[in-house]
Amino acid sequence: MKEWLYKCTVQRLVVVISSIENNEVLERWQFDIECDKNAKGESAPREKSQKAIQDEIRSVIRQITATVTFLPLLETACAFDLLIYTDKDLVVPEKWEESGPQFIANSEEVRLRSFTTTIHKVNSMVAYKKDSFP
Amino acid sequence: MGDNFFFFFFFLVEHQYTSDCSGCFTDNFLCISRAMEDLEDNTTVFSTLRSFNNFISQRMEGVSGQAVPASSQSSLQIQYQQRVQLEEQAGQIHSKSQLLQVEREKMQMELSHKRARIELEKAANTNARNYEREADRNQELLTRIKQYQERETEAENKLKEQMEMNKSYKKSMETMSKKLQEKESKLAEANETITILKGKISELQWNIMNQEMQMTSQDSQKQELMEQLDVQHKKWQEATQQIQTLQASQSLLAEYEQKIKDLEQKFSQQEHDAVIVKNMKTELARFPKMERELRQLREENAYFREMKENNGLLKEEVEGLQRKLERYEKVQAQLVTAELENEKLLGKLKSWEKLDQSTGLNIRTPDDLSRQIVALQQRELVLKEQNSTITNSARILEKARQQLQEEILQIQSQLLDEKKKREQHEALVRRLQKRVLLLTKERDGMRAILESYDSELTPAEHSPQLNRRMREAEEMVQKLHAHNAELEVQMSQVLEEVGNQKQRAEMLEVEMKVLKSRESTAEQSTFITKEEVDALRLKIEELEAERSKLEEQNRSLEMKLEKLTMQGDYDPSKTKVLHFSMNPASLAKQQRKEEQQQLQEECERLRELVRVLEAGGSIHGNLEGVGSFQSPQEVAELKKQVESAELKNQRLKEIFQTKIQEFRKVCYTLTGYQIDITTENQYRLTSIYAEHQGDCLLFKASSSSGGKMQLLENEFSRTIRELIELHLLHQDSIPAFLSALTLELFSRQTIA
Numbered sequence: 019m020k021e022w023l024y025k026c027t028v029q030r031l032v033v034v035i036s037s038i039e040n041n042e043v044l045e046r047w048q049f050d051i052e053c054d055k056n057a058k059g060e061s062a063p064r065e066k067s068q069k070a071i072q073d074e075i076r077s078v079i080r081q082i083t084a085t086v087t088f089l090p091l092l093e094t095a096c097a098f099d100l101l102i103y104t105d106k107d108l109v110v111p112e113k114w115e116e117s118g119p120q121f122i123a124n125s126e127e128v129r130l131r132s133f134t135t136t137i138h139k140v141n142s143m144v145a146y147k148k149d150s151f152p
Numbered sequence: 153m154g155d156n157f158f159f160f161f162f163f164l165v166e167h168q169y170t171s172d173c174s175g176c177f178t179d180n181f182l183c184i185s186r187a188m189e190d191l192e193d194n195t196t197v198f199s200t201l202r203s204f205n206n207f208i209s210q211r212m213e214g215v216s217g218q219a220v221p222a223s224s225q226s227s228l229q230i231q232y233q234q235r236v237q238l239e240e241q242a243g244q245i246h247s248k249s250q251l252l253q254v255e256r257e258k259m260q261m262e263l264s265h266k267r268a269r270i271e272l273e274k275a276a277n278t279n280a281r282n283y284e285r286e287a288d289r290n291q292e293l294l295t296r297i298k299q300y301q302e303r304e305t306e307a308e309n310k311l312k313e314q315m316e317m318n319k320s321y322k323k324s325m326e327t328m329s330k331k332l333q334e335k336e337s338k339l340a341e342a343n344e345t346i347t348i349l350k351g352k353i354s355e356l357q358w359n360i361m362n363q364e365m366q367m368t369s370q371d372s373q374k375q376e377l378m379e380q381l382d383v384q385h386k387k388w389q390e391a392t393q394q395i396q397t398l399q400a401s402q403s404l405l406a407e408y409e410q411k412i413k414d415l416e417q418k419f420s421q422q423e424h425d426a427v428i429v430k431n432m433k434t435e436l437a438r439f440p441k442m443e444r445e446l447r448q449l450r451e452e453n454a455y456f457r458e459m460k461e462n463n464g465l466l467k468e469e470v471e472g473l474q475r476k477l478e479r480y481e482k483v484q485a486q487l488v489t490a491e492l493e494n495e496k497l498l499g500k501l502k503s504w505e506k507l508d509q510s511t512g513l514n515i516r517t518p519d520d521l522s523r524q525i526v527a528l529q530q531r532e533l534v535l536k537e538q539n540s541t542i543t544n545s546a547r548i549l550e551k552a553r554q555q556l557q558e559e560i561l562q563i564q565s566q567l568l569d570e571k572k573k574r575e576q577h578e579a580l581v582r583r584l585q586k587r588v589l590l591l592t593k594e595r596d597g598m599r600a601i602l603e604s605y606d607s608e609l610t611p612a613e614h615s616p617q618l619n620r621r622m623r624e625a626e627e628m629v630q631k632l633h634a635h636n637a638e639l640e641v642q643m644s645q646v647l648e649e650v651g652n653q654k655q656r657a658e659m660l661e662v663e664m665k666v667l668k669s670r671e672s673t674a675e676q677s678t679f680i681t682k683e684e685v686d687a688l689r690l691k692i693e694e695l696e697a698e699r700s701k702l703e704e705q706n707r708s709l710e711m712k713l714e715k716l717t718m719q720g721d722y723d724p725s726k727t728k729v730l731h732f733s734m735n736p737a738s739l740a741k742q743q744r745k746e747e748q749q750q751l752q753e754e755c756e757r758l759r760e761l762v763r764v765l766e767a768g769g770s771i772h773g774n775l776e777g778v779g780s781f782q783s784p785q786e787v788a789e790l791k792k793q794v795e796s797a798e799l800k801n802q803r804l805k806e807i808f809q810t811k812i813q814e815f816r817k818v819c820y821t822l823t824g825y826q827i828d829i830t831t832e833n834q835y836r837l838t839s840i841y842a843e844h845q846g847d848c849l850l851f852k853a854s855s856s857s858g859g860k861m862q863l864l865e866n867e868f869s870r871t872i873r874e875l876i877e878l879h880l881l882h883q884d885s886i887p888a889f890l891s892a893l894t895l896e897l898f899s900r901q902t903i904a
Contacts, residue, residue: 029727038740050717097740102730110730117731127715 022104023138026053030103034120037094043122043147044092047082050141066136074133078142081130088128090149124148557669561662568658572651579647583640590636594629601625824894834864837890841897849893851886861886872896 022028028051035045101117110116125145132141504521601622608618820826825837833853842848850864863869863880872893879889 032729034737036737038737038744041737041741095740097737099731099735099737103727104730106726106728108728113733114730115733117729119729 019102022102022108023051023053026055027105027108028053028102029105030101032101032103032120034099034101035092035096036099036120037092037096039094043120044096045089045147046120046122046125046145048143048145050143052139052141054137054139066134071133071135074131078131078133078140082142082144085128085130085144089144089146122147557666561666564662565655565659568655572655575651576647579644583643587636587640597625597629823890825890835861839894839897841894841901843897843900 019028030051031049033047034043035047036043099117099120101120122145124147126148127143127145130142130144132139134140605618605622816826820840824840826840828836828838830836830850835851835853837849837851838847847868848866849869850866851861852864854860854862863876863886869876875889875892875896879885879892883889
């Protein structure tokens, strides 16, 4: 994963929570990664303190924990899966395989905060299945 | 000193010249030498003796012009030679006079000489002896010296050894001293440390004392504090008691406050109620008025309702009338417009009718007009074609004109170049003419100078002046030439610049003319371009409308894209989705599948078991076949249990059978009847004393529990009818009947 980030081949990271019984996707956490490809060529390091980056990450994690207020309860037994959206021409390593995008059919989307390290920018959002009973 | 020696010797020579005895000389020399012992050492004396002998030998040989022993001073030698010659001359004169004296003295001298010789020999002997003694002494002394030297060397060696020893001892001493010093220093340090430690000990003791003092003071403080603590404790208890009382009083206060609040609320409510009562009173006072008003209002209400209905109707009528009014107004307006149009049309018609009169054509009907229009259109088409051809030709002509203008420009530029060249050439010509003039002038000047030269060749006095003048003149001429050349160069440069400027100016004028001509042509073609401008404006508007539409489409598409990306869409041609093969969701699915399969298998096994159990087959075999999922331990246990239960059952059965048989036998022997169960409720009794084997009584249980029995009719019961009637019908007692029967049969047996 570190290699892929360094080479800017990762476009998106998705955590999919689906129920075990019927394999229906209940929640979908999506993190878009925008990479600045010129950063490898530049020799001067970017001016952003690690503390500032950690503050931004902290606020994103707080937001994620706060999503419990509006996300619907998961009452069935669930399992999660990690999907990585990469460039088409990337060599698929062992133990990894291609899969589908695992959309949610009737979804509500909420966009969360983003944070940036001046080389990568990460946008986060959560999509959950709209309850049929409002 | 050497010179003195020489002079001294020479004076001696003067005096002793007469005597030719070398030995005398040597004796005298010895005396001299003795006398001069205090002078320098013997070596110099012996050297001077040698030189003197040489000189003497030389003197003996001759006088004049002898080689003097090597002496460095030449002038002195010359003077000396002169003197010697003089002296020799004088000496020769004197010598002769002295010869006689000398011969006289010679005799005396010989005598004295002999005496002296003897003395001298004696002295020599003594001297030789002394010398020998002294030589011996010398040798002794030398030996002694040697001994002493040897001793000295030994002593020196010893000294050296001693010195070395001394040095070694010194070194050892030094080392020892160093060690001593170190030890002393260590001792000093130790002493210092001891002193320091003593000081520390004293300090510590002092500290201990201080701390003991502090301890005692602190103990006293502690006691005081304990006392204070007790006091405080007591105070605290009192305070707690007070607090409790205060809390109780506070609670009471709170209750009272609540009561007060309640009372206040009640009071306020009562006030409100009082106010309300007052209002109510006032209102009540108003009541009859209100009733009257009510009646009036109801009447009015009814009236108003009627009015309202009327109003509604009227409003509808009004609305209808308004609509009609509007319509009529519209119609009127239309009428007015129609009349205006009518007038206009009439006017147009009249004008159209007048056309006939105005245009002078035969136009009475619209057909004629249309025909005229068609004709006009045809003419227009023709004219347009002509126009287009004319415009084409105009464009072609314009192009030709532009080409011609360009050619003109080129030609003009060439002309200018030619002019410039011509001017340059003219300037060159002028310069050359000027040069020529100058050269001619020079030539004339030179000729004049030459002529002057020719005329004035003879005076040589003026030649230098003339030469100078010539030179000056030549120099002036050269300077003038150089100046001239520079001026000509500058002139040429300036002329070239002027030519360039003129060329540029003429070019600019030509361009200006061309631009002016172009402007004039452009003005002519403005109205042609206006059409193009309008067309372009229309195009621009259309394009802007398209652009706005495209922007809206773009926005909507972007929104859709955003929504899709939010949902997780991706571009399959550029990205792909990867996930771990062994990811938790698939693992959970697999587990689920396995569980399901297991559960299904269990289910099937259990169903088979149930079927088997219902069928009642042996459990063991089926268990073995079906219950494979059960552990073999459980199977063995269950088998054991089953076997034990079966054994118990069998044992119980055997025991029951034996007991039953026993009981039946006992009953048979005690009661005399064997009771057998034939069918469900029928009992067969055979007596012990029965005459025939088939004699039996059949009883049937009327109730299920067997409380009431009924006798059934058979052959044997017919034989004992009397007994049956007596015991069963009359007495209604089966035991009496049975016992009577046994008695009778027994009596029959015994009798028979």
